[in-house]
Amino acid sequence: MKAFASLVQLLGNATGTLEKLHALSHYFSTADPKDRVWVIAIFSGRRPKRTISTSQLKQWCIESTDLQEWLFEECYHTVGDLAETIGLLLPPTSSTTENLPLHYYIERLIQLQNEDEEQKKKFITQVWQELERDQLFVFNKLITGGFRIGVSQKMMVNALAKATKQDASLVAHKISGNWDPQIISFDQLLLHDHGNNDDSKPYPFYLAHALDGELHELGDPSEWQAEWKWDGIRGQIIKRNDTHYVWSRGEELMTDKFPEYLSFIDSIPDGTVLDGEIMPAKDGQPLPFSVLQTRIGRKTITKKQLVEAPIAFFAYDLLEWEGKDIRHVTTDERRALLEDLITSIQYQPNIFLSPSIRFNNWNELITARENAREKHAEGLMLKRKKGPYQVGRKTGDWWKWKIDPLTIDAVMIYAQKGHGRRSNLYTDYTFAVKNGDKLVSFTKAYSGLTDKEFAQVDAFVKNNSIEKFGPVRTVKPELVFEIAFEGIAASSRHKSGVALRFPRINRWRTDKKPDEINTLDDLKQLLAVYGK
Structure with missing residues (x-):
């Protein structure tokens, strides 16, 4: 200890x-x-x-x-x-x-x-x-609970690789899967070649960096494959020895949560591992993430939920084929194998090939990206056709190019102290929009400001508190912020009637007064356009 x-x-x-x-x-x-x-x-x-x-x-x-x-x-x-x-x-x-x-x-x-x-x-x-x-x-x-000490999975893998003198990608694969720390020893986990003995073991996910430059800097458009960046749960479906397993990117075994996949699993040959997106869909068309949320966290799935929130798998990569690890094979070769597989089982209702986007030049891709939100996508994925499937977040072969977030101007009405190094500062805020002469709360956010700005807001809260409810302070509605979010959905659990996807503070609007914030009607208008 x-x-x-x-x-x-x-x-x-x-x-x-x-x-x-x-x-x-x-x-x-x-x-x-x-x-x-x-x-x-x-x-x-x-x-x-x-x-x-x-x-x-x-x-x-x-x-x-x-x-x-x-x-x-x-x-x-x-x-x-x-x-x-x-x-x-x-x-x-x-x-x-x-x-x-x-x-x-x-x-x-x-x-x-x-x-x-x-x-x-x-x-x-x-x-x-x-x-x-x-x-x-x-x-x-x-x-x-967890330790907030800034240790990522990648950092731990690199430390284990250094301690055991092994390649980091090999270590990442060894510590994935459904192993039990009460049973397995350190040597069995990391020093013995036991990976093939666990049929459930997934591969480490390849993660993309956000595109931080101009498209033309990527070179010839013909060298790149473009796909939709779906708004679901990244997952792997594994079929080995007539048994299937469903893993999330967070390495949660979720097989029993999606019984819909039983409809097509028999059509997939043994020795197959698919990488793709777990998403709600109807007639092959993706539904909003809010539909998936009705299924997340439930221990049992009712017939009603299966009907109202049907879940499909949109496959976009093939990692294992005929029992062989093919991650070293180029993207376009893996894609060809994947297309042949999905085509052979095309009449199955809950598995689809995630479509690639045809484009001849970067301007055409820019136009395609503008339609991402209509397809319930977060943007585009760009994958180098001649690149392998790597481990973790690597720069160069995979890029994510997300659409610009939706934004709304709101006023802060409640504040609460944060956690960890922010436990002495008010950094968790509740925001409201106008509804006539009243303010209606609609979301919370606790990220997006600099340390200096958090300190300034903290001082404001301490000097302008009106009421105290346990750890929460009601404050004078004077500070205006621009709230960014990825999506919006109707919600009966919120007073405003809406729920936001990934809300965060985009900027502090020191140039705006409280009477210039957006209204509840503005939120509902966004809901009508983007919440379908």
Whole structure:
């Protein structure tokens, strides 16, 4: 636990990527092998199921510190993170305890799932009395949520590659899939060639960089393939040994969530892996992302949902064919194989070939991009025809060229403190538009400003608060911001009647007054045009 707590502290305080990379690779080279596996699991989203509730932790901390509940809540609102709040409030340990490994605490937390509340409380409060403050924070984080320390999947893969002296693309493939950190060892996961033994194992996704230059800088248009950048869930469909698996880009196994795919899976030969988009569709035409949202997160799918939100798969790449990894094959060759496959099963209702866009010059592609939103697409994907399918986010062969966002001018009416390094600043805001002489809230946003601007808004909130509702402050409706978003949909859950897709602050409109903001009718007009 000490080694992991030191790692978390190093990563949290590191100012550069190389510093974080060195800390991670050193840990993966020296830590307890079983602990290494759990750290890979934690940093790649394979956290154990939570066994202790937030309310239980709060109550046990209040009892352990003899604090009044209101005082605990004030501390929590100030710190902004429950794990850190508890770690700061608990008295320092007065005894020296054995330095137990990280996996002991994780596995014990898993065992608590089958024990009653009294046993849970006994274990948690005992650990609180034994661990030092930096370890307390880490222990509490194991219970409450993820570590916001800026460790990406790519960084972890590079650190493991450095520690094990393997190619990063090979490491990325080895740590993908449906492995169990309670069972597999570090050597089995990374040092043994076990990849072919797991039929469910997906390939690491190839991710595109945003196009940051002019189109003509890409060279000859004939060297590029253009496709729609769909607004769905990136996924892989795997068919091996007469069993299929559906993985999301976030490496969530989602096979049971999309029973529609059973309609075509028998038509796909064994040894096939498709890369594509999980999307709602009717008669082969994509539907808005809001339709997909009605299916996300549901444990069981009803017949009504299958009818109202039918899900299809739009395939745009072929990664494995006849049981062989073909990622090294050029894009145009893989595309030809994919087209032949989809054509052979063209009468299946829930799988489609994601169409390529024909163009002879860059101006024609610019025109095509203007129609992206009508097709429920986010823009275009540009893929070099002679490029391979790579691992992670690489520059050069794949580019995403998104359409310009929709925007609306709004006034801030509520503010709440952020989390992590922003826990002492008001950085989470609620915005409103006009509806006659009233203001109607319609969205929240917490990104898009510089650190200097966040500090200025924070000062405004502290000096212009009207009411307090727990951690939320009502403020004078004076600051105007331009809110950008990717899509809009009707919503009965919101007072405004609309819900935005990926809202964020585009800019602070210091040049506008509150009476110049947009209206609810403006939002509804956008809904009528783009929310179909």
